[in-house]
Amino acid sequence: MSNLTAPSVHHYLDELDRALHDLPRARRREILRDISAHIDAALADAPEQSPAVIATILDHLGTPTEIAEAARAELPPDRSRIAARDVIAIVLLLVGGVVVPFVGWLVGVVLLWTSTAWRTRDKLIGTLLVPGGLFAPVLLGGGATFFASTTEDASCGSVSAPTPSSAATVVQQCTTTGGPGIWSTILIIVLLIITVGGPLFSTFWLIRHARRTA
Amino acid sequence: MEAGQLLTHLRRGTLEFCVLAALHGGERYAGDLIAELGADGVLVTSEGTVYPLLARLRRDGMVESTWRESASGPPRRYYRRTRRGDAAVRHFTDQWGIFRDAVDRVLTEEQ
Known part of the structure; x- marks a missing residue:
């Protein structure tokens, strides 16, 4: 049978x-x-x-x-889920300050420090890298665009003053006045990399180090 | 705590090493292994519950298994211990001695 x-x-x-x-x-x-x-x-x-x-x-x-x-x-413990409140904390820390300047990020900080999913070390990283989350680079990016447009106007505006000089002089004047502009552009790019990379790093850090529940 | 529940608690964490230890003689048919472990009704009461345990030990690399055709009837699954399984049994044997002595010491004082 x-x-x-x-x-x-x-x-x-x-x-x-x-x-x-x-x-x-x-x-x-x-x-x-x-x-x-x-x-x-x-x-x-x-x-x-x-x-x-x-x-x-x-x-x-x-x-x-x-x-x-x-x-x-015999199933391995389920490590796939981060608690909803902790997900909200991570999101607010990253973009909360962009949506509601300062306050959005601050709510994320409160959620972070009242959570049991992270150790103090993780909470410090989440808070200090970088305060405001992506608010700083958004501000910096906006400022840079504004700064770039105004310097361009200023430098080229002075050159466009009616003088009997040749085209070569105009170009020369443009590059000499453009000098400090290039350095400030580089500075802004470096600052952008730090202020974007920092919050992204701390976001990945918090996701990796969150204690998960079943 | 009732007797059955107490045994369940005691088996947790020890049964898997008993399964590994019972594979000392090389490859063995799962049914025989389980029958031996269940013979006294202490280590195993429901034979079917050993299969998920064997499956986990296999995933953990403690045992290997092969299906073999048999002369009488259906194919049977045979298990053998890996080197990792050997090491796990040795380690458990040491720790178990220490654990058992500690419990016995306290129980002797109780009497």
Whole structure:
């Protein structure tokens, strides 16, 4: 008698399948295969294949619920989720200050320090790198655009004054007045890299170091 | 705490090493292994619960398994201990001795 033809075995395996429904597919299939093979082999080894023998085999196996509980106990702890409030803290720290200047970021800081998901070291990184989150680079970027447009106007405006000079002089004047502009542009780019990179780094840091719950 | 519940607690953390230890003689059919562990009704009461444990030990690299055709009846899954499994048993054996002695010491004082 193959286990598939014995109704009690069929019923048992069905129940086991249902009890295992919340487990990853591969785990479920492996357990079903192992249990099914166990029953087949035990039946093959038994001197006779009566319903009583089958009942004893199933009884020794334990209930499907017991097996499913054992299977669940072997699952690695679920480390996939960060609590919703901690996700909000991370988001606010990064962009809260952009949406609602200062206040948005400050709410993120409060959520960060009242959370149990991070250690003090992580909280310091989250707060100090960089205060305001992406507000500073947004401000800096806006300022730089404004600064660049005004210096351009100023430098080229002076050159465009009507003089009898040649085109070469105009170009020369443009580059000499453009000198400090280039350095301030480089400075702004460096500042942008730091103020963008800092908050992004601390965001990744907080995601990596958050204690996760099931 | 009732007896069954107490045994469940005691098995947690020890049964997997008993499974590994029972594989000392090389490759073994899972059914035989489980039957041996369940013989006294102390280490294993529900035989089916050992399969998820064996599956985890395999994922952890403590054991390896092969399906083999058998002369009588269906294919059977055989398990063998890996070197990692050997090391785990040795380590557990040392720790268990220390643990058992500590518990025995306290229990002796109790009597």
